[in-house]
Amino acid sequence: MTSFAEIIDRTTADELRARGSWKWAKGGPGVIGAFVAEMDFGVARPVEEALLGVIERRELGYLSQRASDAMAAACARWQRERYGWEVDPERVRPLPDVITGLAAAISVFSRPGSPVILPTPAYMPFLTWPATLGREIIQVPMAADGGRYVLDLDGIAAAFKRGGHLLVLCNPSNPVGRVYGAEELAAVAGVVEANGGRVFADEIHAPLLYPGGRHIPYASLSEATARHTVTGTAASKGWNLPGLKCAQLVLSNDADAVLWAERGFTFEHGTSTPGAWAAAAAYRDGGDWLADVVGYLDGSRLLLAELLAARLPEIGYRPPAGTYLAWLDCRGLFAARGIEENPADFFLERGRVLLTDGAACGDAGQGHVRLNFATPRPILAEMVRRLADAVNGR
Numbered sequence: 294m295t296s297f298a299e300i301i302d303r304t305t306a307d308e309l310r311a312r313g314s315w316k317w318a319k320g321g322p323g324v325i326g327a328f329v330a331e332m333d334f335g336v337a338r339p340v341e342e343a344l345l346g347v348i349e350r351r352e353l354g355y356l357s358q359r360a361s362d363a364m365a366a367a368c369a370r371w372q373r374e375r376y377g378w379e380v381d382p383e384r385v386r387p388l389p390d391v392i393t394g395l396a397a398a399i400s401v402f403s404r405p406g407s408p409v410i411l412p413t414p415a416y417m418p419f420l421t422w423p424a425t426l427g428r429e430i431i432q433v434p435m436a437a438d439g440g441r442y443v444l445d446l447d448g449i450a451a452a453f454k455r456g457g458h459l460l461v462l463c464n465p466s467n468p469v470g471r472v473y474g475a476e477e478l479a480a481v482a483g484v485v486e487a488n489g490g491r492v493f494a495d496e497i498h499a500p501l502l503y504p505g506g507r508h509i510p511y512a513s514l515s516e517a518t519a520r521h522t523v524t525g526t527a528a529s530k531g532w533n534l535p536g537l538k539c540a541q542l543v544l545s546n547d548a549d550a551v552l553w554a555e556r557g558f559t560f561e562h563g564t565s566t567p568g569a570w571a572a573a574a575a576y577r578d579g580g581d582w583l584a585d586v587v588g589y590l591d592g593s594r595l596l597l598a599e600l601l602a603a604r605l606p607e608i609g610y611r612p613p614a615g616t617y618l619a620w621l622d623c624r625g626l627f628a629a630r631g632i633e634e635n636p637a638d639f640f641l642e643r644g645r646v647l648l649t650d651g652a653a654c655g656d657a658g659q660g661h662v663r664l665n666f667a668t669p670r671p672i673l674a675e676m677v678r679r680l681a682d683a684v685n686g687r
Contacts, residue, residue: 297585298592301334304669309333316665320647325668325676328649330467330618332533332667334589336571337582340532343574347567356561360569361387367576368526368541376499378513384544386557387564390535391497392418394525394542397560398459398493399426401552402523407458412444413655414620416467416495420655431457434657435469440611442469444477446484453488460485462511463495465502468654468663469620470613472506475514482511482518494524497540498616500531500583503591506614512545519545530616531583532575539568590617593666593673600674604681617667620651624660630684636662644683646676 306325310317316326316333347353352360365385372378388394395418399409408429411419423430433448449460462481465472473481485492494511502508512522527540542560544550575583594612597619601608607629609622623636632639637650640662651661666673 298589298670301589301669302671304333304672306672306675309668309672320641320645324641324645324647325672325679326647327665327668327676328647328663330530330616330665331535332586332617333669333672334533334586334667336533337575337579339574339578339582340534340571343570344567347570352566352570354566356387356564356566356569360566360573361564363573364539364541364569364576367573368528368543371576372510372543376508376510376513378510380543380545384550386542386544386553387561387569388525388527388540388542389538389563389565390529391495391525391527391540392422393560393563394523394540395419395422395461395493395495396426397542397557398491398523398525399423399428401556401560402491402493402549403459408452408456410449410452410457410460410490411655412449412461412463414442414468414651414658414661415461415655416463417649417653419461419463419495420653431455432655432657434655442466442471444473444481446480449481450484450488453484453490457490459491459493461493461495464511465496465498465508465613465615467495467498467616468618468649468651468658470611470616470618472502472508472614474507475509478509478511478514478518482514482521485521486517490521492518492522494522496524496526498530499526500528501587501590501617502615503587503594503613508615512543520548523549528572528575528579531586532571532579534568534571534575537568537571538563538565539572540564541572590667593617593668593670594619596670597664597666597673597677600677604677605684617665619664619666621662621664622660623662626684627660632684636660640680640683644679646679646683 365382369380369382431452435442524543607626649663651658
């Protein structure tokens with residue numbers, strides 16, 4: 294029987310380009326797309342069947358209560374069985390995407406006009422979206438601890454003192470791949486409570502954890518975190534469904550549920566019906582496919598370390614504990630080779646690999662790039678070869 298890895302490894306770059314996705318089309322002919330966070334692995338069979346059912350039923354209208362309820366029940370069950378978090382399905386609300394969840398957290402649950410507190414490096418839209426709502430962002434660069442990123446609790450406390458009210462907490466972290474433990478999360482909660490703050494917990498990458506990792510929903514820690522948190526999540530990363538426009542906002546206290554009932558409709562509008570059924574199928578029946586994906590990605594994150602060590606040892610890379618995103622520190626490499634260009638621009642122009650510019654992830658990301666390794670391993674190897682050849686002038 295052909296294994297999942299064998300099927301994926303047979304997928305070629307030409308096949309991926311032929312699909313016409315933005316990931317593979319944006320860079321132009323011959324460019325390897327490794328920037329946007331989606332996988333090159335297709336989707337789980339239960340998700341395919343759910344989408345075929347939507348077509349057969351001609352259920353392509355606005356989101357129905359039935360579809361929304363199925364999605365909410367499946368998400369609540371996933372939270373309970375995977376993470377031990379008891380969630381009322383009625384408090385799992387539909388959203389088009391997690392960015393809409395951030396907009397809701399800012400508009401509905403944060404103090405009017407208050408700055409948004411953002412640990413950086415951070416997911417790129419988190420640095421741009423608050424400004425569209427008239428909000429300042431207070432960047433709090435993460436601290437380095439033995440080569441890994443940790444949250445700067447003193448910096449977060451200072452940001453609250455400057456008037457910040459909503460803290461954006463991304464766990465697992467995009468782009469650095471940290472998975473925060475109970476002690477770290479409890480320390481964050483202490484700072485938030487001491488300053489009367491709120492938290493938007495972005496947990497969209499939670500299904501993508503590697504051996505030894507454990508996801509702890511921040512709102513599940515205590516009555517205090519349940520009281521001051523709204524959580525954004527989705528099946529879109531774990532099951533590769535970003536184009537289906539469906540996410541979930543989890544409300545974890547009575548007051549927020551009441552406020553959402555009054556003001557939440559505009560944020561829920563636009564959630565896709567096919568997306569809701571696909572998410573329900575993923576949460577309910579997609580566990581085996583997800584296990585295959587995580588197993589493959591586990592090998593790929595370690596392979597990337599081997600490839601970089603062999604070809605570009607000056608690049609700093611720590612395999613992530615979660616996500617399929619590699620955070621590469623190019624500062625030492627570029628300084629040693631006398632390269633003054635922006636790393637993302639350099640690798641696109643010279644290596645024909647499209648990466649995410651680390652500077653787009655905040656001031657702390659200068660000199661870095663984000664690389665998506667959720668691609669067939671032969672393509673990953675070709676990607677690193679191109680990066681090395683670009684640096685070596687070939």
